[in-house]
Every structure is written in structure tokens, then in C-alpha cells.
Amino acid sequence: MDAVTSNFDLFLKGFGYTLFLFLISGLLSLVLGTLLVACRVGPVAVLRWAGGWYVTLVRSTPLVVVFAFFQFAAPMLGIRFGWVDVHIGAFDFTSFFAIAVVALTLYTSCFVCEALRSGVNAVPLGQAEAARAIGLTFGGTMSQVILPQAFRASVPPLASVLIALIKNTSVAFIFGVGEAVAQMRIMTNNHSSERTTIFLAYAAGYILIVFVFSFLANRLERHWRVA
Amino acid sequence: MSASVLFDSPGPRTVARHRAYSVVAAVLIVVAVAWAVKGFYDHGQFAYDKWEAFTTPSYVQALLVDGLLQTLLMAVLAIAGALVMGTVLGLGKLSDHRWVRWPAAAIVEFFRATPVLLLMIFIWYALGIKEDSSGFLAVVFALTLYNGSVLAEVLRAGINAVPKGQSEAAYAIGMRKSQVMSIVLVPQAVKIMFPAMIAQCIVALKDTALGAAVLAPGLMRVGKAIYTELHNQVPTMAVVALLYIVVNLLLLWLATWAQKKYVGEKKLQVAMVGTMDTGRGV
């Protein structure tokens, strides 16, 4: 336990990055996922088709490949993140962090889209019919009637998607972000005799984050449950 | 609910508007794709020598044999292991005995809440003893533990999804619990679970790519070796991604087919991680 307690600041810093990655890409993928689902259930055929293929393709690609694309191929298209240079306290948010956020967001938003779509499908038919009957347009039907209910119905699948995101932030370590797994690897290298304790400590960190999030999601779901 | 009930069947003006939207959207998509193609072209990414490796037999063989085959092998072994582990833990979670139920639940929650990459790295270090292909084994074990836990939850959800009358009827005609499980519930649950199981195969297959971090073989590793030698990152990445996508699309298609054939519209309610849900279905 010595290795972890004596380097507790590094331990916290690692999970700090993990949480930042989670919160930022989580929020962005909720936004992007909502846009995607609007495309996928909307009236414009081209968008339905494009949204469908986008989701299918990105969902079938391993996250590592998505990361690698933005790290090594996107610069060829002039997509660079060198301009990202923010420092808050001990945390540096630079191109590496930005690339991690972009990759995680694009990947996760596809799953958010699917979760929301299952939510849209769970809204009773009568709701949409009633909305149309009182003269709401597609935009109005979606934003005032369907999506609010769909969000409620999709809290459990959305929470699962976001929990997967918490765990997926660990992939950022392969691409130069000093998040929890990166810190764990440094720590196990410097204190190889305490490998198991270090591993359990980091696993416990993730489990704590996942459980807290899951607890909140459960509360939300009970609070919002559609009768 | 199908998409069509979200909007009225459009009148002439709306049809015109939608057509306008379609044109704008199509143009935007085409422009974006063209811009990407031009970007790659300007950087010489379409030059033959960048792609030559993928028409050279030795590289194609490396990609398919050392890459794809190893990736598939790892995924298949992991899924096989996960099925065994998932069955044991899933039935454990459904046990009448608290001392079986709780440990099973704890194991499931632990592995579902821990990142696979972390498991892989740990197992890799732990295995490192005089063993060939410890990277390969680390990937297989880590994916077995993770997917096994997920499948345990899927199994439980599947058994819970079998109508209650089935088990009640089975008990009523005097079956024991083990008989109710093996004769009545599990066979029906497997049918319901099938799509979710295939979906989990896709997850496992994609996660094998993480093995690159622990020197495991597979597509990602071969891809890296190729672009390190030939400096053709973009073509290599495209080919590697394409291979993953093709295999995954086949699996996805299988899952959709199975959903239609065996399950219909019914959705499986798999509990979220961290809920410590030990409710019994029987």
C-alpha cells in the first residue's frame, strides 16, 4: 500500500484526468448523440441514411483505431489540435487531451444515439399521435413530447453507455494522456513488488466512480420513471 | 414506434421542403467526403507506394494470418471462456443461497466496473513468467473475465424475461429447482439472450485491439509494424479499420437476424453495473 499512499497525489491526478475526460466527452456525446438520433428518426431520408451508416461504421470500429485515426491520420487532413493549450492547476489540457475527447465523443455518441433511439421507440404511439393531432410539427413533437419522455425511458441504457465511457477513458493512456491507467503503469514500474496492491487500488478507484455514477443514475431513473 | 408516426405524411409544401433539406444534406455530405479525399490526395496518401504493401503477398499474408486470424482466435477463445464463466456466475447469482449469490454478484460487479485495459495490463505482468505469448493470454483472460461477467448479467436478465407462469407451472407439476432451470427456463432464456450474446461478441472482438498495449498479436499490432516500416499510417489504418468493420458487420447482421427470428420486438433488460441487483427470477 506504500506505493499508493506515498504517491497519493499522483493517484488523484490520474483519476482527475479520468474524470475530466469522462465529464467533457460525456456531455459532448450526449449532445452529438441527440443530434444523431434526430437525424436517424427524422423525415429527411438522406440524413436518416447517413446517420445510420455513420453509427454502424463507428460502432464497428475499435476505439483504439478511432484514437489512432485522430492521432496519426487526421493531421493529414489539416485537423490538428495544437491550438488546445489550457492549464488549470496541475492539469494540462493540450492536443493529446483534445484528441482523446474527440475520439471518445465520436465513439460514445453512436451508442448514445442507439440508447436514445430505444428510448424513442419506448414512447407509446399515442403520444406522438396526440402531439400531431394538436398540430405540432416534427420539431415540436420531438422536442416537447417525444424526447423528454425518451430521455426518461433511456436513462438505464444511457447510464450503461456512460459507464462504458468511464472505463473507455483508460484507452487514452496509450495515446499520451496521463490518466489513471498511465499513472498505474508508472507506479507499477517504480514499485514492481507492490504490483497487486497498486492494481487493486486503481481498480477500486474505477469501481468507486462507476458505483457513484450508477447510484446517481438510479436515483434519477426512480425520480423520472415513466409510469 | 416507427419513425413515420413522428410526422404527418407530408403535404406538397413539406415534400418540397424535405427535398430541399435532402439536397442540402447530400451536398454537405458529398463536400465533406470530397474534402477528406482531397486532403488525403494533397498529402500524397493515394500514391501507389503507400498502398503497395496491401497488394504485396507477404504483407497481405501478415495482415490476414498474424493479424486477422489471431484477432479472431483471441475473440473466439475469450467468448468461449466467457460463456462458461457467464453461465456459472449467472446461475450463481440466481441461487437461493445467499452465500452463493453474494460472492457471484461481487465478482460480476468487480469485473464489470474495471476497465478491460487495466485487467489486461495486470494479467500481462502477472503472467510474464517464462511464458510465450503472455500478451495473447492476457487479452484472452481479461476479455473472458469482463465478458463473462457481462454474460452472467445477460443470462440472469434472460431467465427473468421468461414469463413467470413457465416456472410456476413447472414447479406445479413437481419439478425440482435444477429441473426447472435446465428443462424449462434456460432453453427459453438462451433464445432471448442470443442477440445480446452476439452483441457481446462484437464488444470482445473490438476489445482485442487493446491488446496492442500488452504486445499481444492481432490486426492492430501488424498494422503498427507495417506503418512503422513503410510510413503509410493512413492507408494502413484504413485497411485495419476496414477488416474490423467487415467482421463486425457480419456479426451485427447475424444479431439482427437472430433478434427477428427468435425474439421479436422484446428488449432484454440487463441491469446496469453498480446496482448490485441480486433479485431472483425464480
Add this chain to the structure above:
Amino acid sequence: MRLRKTKAVIAACGLTLAMAACGNAGSGDKGKEVAGKDVKCSDFTGRAAEICKAGKITIGVKFDQPGLGFKSATSDTPTGFDVEVAKILASDLGIDSKDIKWEETISDNREPFLQQGKVDLVLASYSITPDRRKVVGQAGPYMVTGQQLLVPADSKVKDISDLKGKEVCSVTGSTSIDKINEKGAKGVGFESYSECVQKVLDGTVSAMSTDGTILAGFAAQNEGQLKVVGDPFSEERIGVGYSKKATGMCDFINKSLTAAFDDGTWAKAFEKTLGPSGVDTPTPPTLDPCQS
């Protein structure tokens, strides 16, 4: 039925096309075989004698560093300077290079591999440091370089002091990255240097830093786009790693390296591997005496 026939025709055409368009990528350089010398195993002591008798050895090298240790996707054996030195050592134990088992090591698994006995020797641009010597044995150095900077050709950076607070790329778990942080820059890391080169080329990071020899190779490969700058701000002494439990190893390695320095095989190995990328062959370094 007609549809099936059409499909068959298309498939046959595709196959023919694929056969006709066979490319020929890659250099096909497989490295040269080095035969084991005629030695008496009784000349060695401890573990060195055991390996000699067994007639086979496992050596950890890098697989992803062109010029030092690199294995092509299409080849069974790695190539590079580290690999050539490893072949010299094996040959002095009477082992043919085809009997060497090559194991891939990355920067942060070298100590565990040695400690667990997964490899007998590590030659993976492995800098000698007091910290590492606490856990594993390190003989040599067989190469001494200094850490320098690789920057875009039009960069104004002259020295590491120009990069305070900026991101500098290097390899995770290497000594270079620690040095970068010491000097006030921010080390960010990948698993291999070629990935860093890519990031410098596309302008995401302003510089990368590691041993000058490695950098010179990359600069030569990307002439006109990259340059090496700055005085060496550290001395990297690249050595051979072995397990602390392997007795007799250090004496053997030093003897073998001294012979290779003297008879020119060391210089030849350097010219063959790092020479083509434009690095001049240096004078052989002075070896550390073996600690008992």
C-alpha cells in the same frame, strides 16, 4: 441461377486482378545470419556457461525502432544495431543467430522480463542508470549518446531551455522522458519513437527528444523536414541488461564487447544498421567494470 453465375464471374475477375496487381513493398532486409563461434563452455562461469551448454538464448529487443531494433510485419527476425550486438554476444557463447529467440520488449517491461527470467539479455536501447542497477544487472555501455532534440527544419528552437512548459514527445517509461520533465518541459509519451516523429512532422508537438543517434536517423529519413538541435543535455549510456541472478554474465559481456570493439565487428554492425541513415560511426565507449 443466373445471379450466382454473375457473382462467380465477378469473383474470378477480382481474384485475377488481385493476382496481376501484386505489389512488392518492403525492403526484404532480413538481416544477416551470424554463426556461433567455436567456444568451450567451460571457459564461462555461472549462467553464461549454462546458456552456452544449452545452445540457445532468449534476447529482448525492441521491435518498433527502425535502425536499433525493428521487426517487419513480414519477417520472422528483427534487424538493427541492438540486434547486431546481440548476435555478436550470442556468437561468442557459441550460439548461431538462428538459435536466438527474440522477445519483444517495450520500455516498461524490461525489468519484469529480466526478473522473471523471460529473457536472458535485454538489448533495447536500455540506458544504464543507478536506479535500474538496483533491480537488474547492466553491463556495457556498448553505445554512448546524448539526449538531443528533433524539431521541424524551420523551427526556432535551439535548446531544451526554449521549450519550458511546452510538450516534448518521447517514449513512455524511458529515461528520456524523465530528463525532459527535469528540464522544465512537459514530457508526453507514446510506445515508440516513430509515433513521436509523426507528431513532430504534423506540428502537434514542437519537438521530440531522445538519444542523438536515434534522432539523427530520423532526421536523415526526413531530410529537409526535420533537424537535430541542441547540445546533448544528458549522457545516455546504452547497456546490456541481465538478471541479477545470472552470475558470470557481466564478465562474459564485457569480454565479448571488448573483443568486438577491438576487431571492428562492433563498428561494422554500426555502419550496417545506423550508417545508412546518415550517422557517423563513433569511437567505441569505455566499459564499466563489473560490480561483484
